[in-house]
Amino acid sequence: MPRVKIAAGNWKMNGLGASTAELDAMIAGATGSAEVVICPPATLLASFAARAAETGVKIGAQDCHPAASGAHTGDISAEMIGDAGGSHVIVGHSERRADHAEDDATVRAKAEAAWRAGLVAIICVGETESQRDAGDTLGIVGRQLRGSVPAGATAANTVIAYEPVWAIGTGRTPTLAEIAEVHDFMRADLANRFGTEAADGIRLLYGGSVKPGNAAEIFAVSNVDGGLVGGASLKASDFLPIIAAAS
Numbered sequence: 710m711p712r713v714k715i716a717a718g719n720w721k722m723n724g725l726g727a728s729t730a731e732l733d734a735m736i737a738g739a740t741g742s743a744e745v746v747i748c749p750p751a752t753l754l755a756s757f758a759a760r761a762a763e764t765g766v767k768i769g770a771q772d773c774h775p776a777a778s779g780a781h782t783g784d785i786s787a788e789m790i791g792d793a794g795g796s797h798v799i800v801g802h803s804e805r806r807a808d809h810a811e812d813d814a815t816v817r818a819k820a821e822a823a824w825r826a827g828l829v830a831i832i833c834v835g836e837t838e839s840q841r842d843a844g845d846t847l848g849i850v851g852r853q854l855r856g857s858v859p860a861g862a863t864a865a866n867t868v869i870a871y872e873p874v875w876a877i878g879t880g881r882t883p884t885l886a887e888i889a890e891v892h893d894f895m896r897a898d899l900a901n902r903f904g905t906e907a908a909d910g911i912r913l914l915y916g917g918s919v920k921p922g923n924a925a926e927i928f929a930v931s932n933v934d935g936g937l938v939g940g941a942s943l944k945a946s947d948f949l950p951i952i953a954a955a956s
């Protein structure tokens with residue numbers, strides 16, 4: 710079955726109440742076949758989810774704690790995300806891995822928490838520039854995939870995002886051939902672990918300096934099922950063409 714492409718926006722630590730106008734414009738303009746997921750900061754999760762309810766646009770969070778509740782100041786649980794109206798949660802973003810020392814075991818626990826709460830986990834992997842320069846890209850991505858993606862991953866509960874760390878927010882992207890190499894490798898690695906049928910359904914997103922000008926060519930690459938977009942997902946004028954490219 711063909712995989713429906715996803716245009717996912719990760720707003721990171723951006724967005725205030727006034728940003729609702731951008732969400733409204735995205736909802737109004739997202740008329741294509743792509744699945745659209747917008748992940749605002751936690752402060753906007755409930756209001757965005759209420760606004761996007763009954764539309765085709767889904768709302769996600771950017772992180773969750775592995776536990777359902779408890780003494781974890783500043784954290785939010787997957788259950789809270791679901792309660793706020795979110796359907797997705799990003800886990801293992803490289804900024805979380807770097808800023809909060811999250812390792813693969815932590816990311817795996819967070820993905821399991823997402824499933825426990827009925828959310829789709831968007832699990833991120835990707836190499837640093839020095840790892841790529843050392844020729845270790847596939848080794849790193851393979852290790853992160855095996856360590857971060859729990860047993861039981863399916864097309865319904867998991868999306869995987871390949872985000873080369875050196876491409877995030879830099880305006881630099883891998884060549885299309887380099888993206889294809891990693892995405893083909895990820896598909897094969899998932900097939901080894903979960904079987905071809907399950908692996909074939911799991912959407913594999915590319916993330917890192919996706920813009921209106923390069924989205925179509927990136928989304929046409931083998932085994933690229935859409936994008937996880939940072940900076941260019943903040944404004945409807947940038948994100949709508951990317952959504953269109955995924956449609």
Ligand SMILES: O=C[C@H](O)COP(=O)(O)O
Nearest residue numbers: 719877878917918939940
């Ligand atoms: O989660 C999104 C990525 O980190 C990509 O960010 P960017 O599109 O600003 O490069």
